Amino acid sequence: MDLFSTVNQLTPIPVEDGELAFLPQLPLALPNDEVLRLLLDETAWREEMITVWGKRHLQPRLSAWYGEARYTYSGKTFDPLPFTPLQLAIKAAAEEVTGRRYNSVLLNCYRNERDSMGFHSDNEPELGPEPSIASVSFGASRTFILKHKRLPRTVKLDLTDGSLLHMAGPLQANWRHGINKETRPCGLRVNLTLRHIY
Ligand SMILES: O=C(O)CCC(=O)C(=O)O
Numbered sequence: 155m156d157l158f159s160t161v162n163q164l165t166p167i168p169v170e171d172g173e174l175a176f177l178p179q180l181p182l183a184l185p186n187d188e189v190l191r192l193l194l195d196e197t198a199w200r201e202e203m204i205t206v207w208g209k210r211h212l213q214p215r216l217s218a219w220y221g222e223a224r225y226t227y228s229g230k231t232f233d234p235l236p237f238t239p240l241q242l243a244i245k246a247a248a249e250e251v252t253g254r255r256y257n258s259v260l261l262n263c264y265r266n267e268r269d270s271m272g273f274h275s276d277n278e279p280e281l282g283p284e285p286s287i288a289s290v291s292f293g294a295s296r297t298f299i300l301k302h303k304r305l306p307r308t309v310k311l312d313l314t315d316g317s318l319l320h321m322a323g324p325l326q327a328n329w330r331h332g333i334n335k336e337t338r339p340c341g342l343r344v345n346l347t348l349r350h351i352y
Pocket of ligand 1: 345347
């Protein structure tokens with residue numbers, strides 16, 4: 155038996171109308187805490203303004219956009235910074251695991267339990283009809299929630315340190331996902347969502 159190929163294999167999470175799969179530890183040459191430290195130090199983090207119900211607020215997290223293509227979401231266009239060597243290593247490991255190719259990454263930093271991500275689908279036209287999104291997490295675990303757009307179905311996943319979640323097939327067309335604020339104190343988390351922009 156080839157131990158490496160089974161250890162690094164995604165485990166499918168059965169859901170209606172989409173593909174979801176999880177790997178507890180993305181294989182990387184550096185330990186997770188060192189990757190987290192480098193991501194915090196090397197990323198040009200931004201605190202973006204957003205408009206919700208006509209009111210302007212600071213987004214409840216830090217974010218940054220890297221890679222080879224411009225991206226528009228929530229009515230804003232982001233010009234990319236070039237991939238860093240560490241991001242390229244994470245991208246290569248994620249491509250090996252998912253068998254897909256990525257040319258862009260959105261990084262999000264959840265500083266504590268008060269930071270969050272509203273419910274949305276990654277369904278912008280430039281991601282193509284059935285986007286493959288590889289979501290890699292470092293630091294504190296946070297609960298990733300998926301809600302079906304038409305069925306009364308909710309899926310909750312613990313996105314642990316070093317893990318990779320793969321969303322693919324028609325998942326973005328049929329589900330929304332988000333990260334709620336936590337009621338209990340929690341530490342910092344950095345998440346990278348690797349995408350391919352056409
Ligand atoms: O932090 C997460 O796990 C969620 C990130 C996310 O939903 C996104 O980047 O679209």
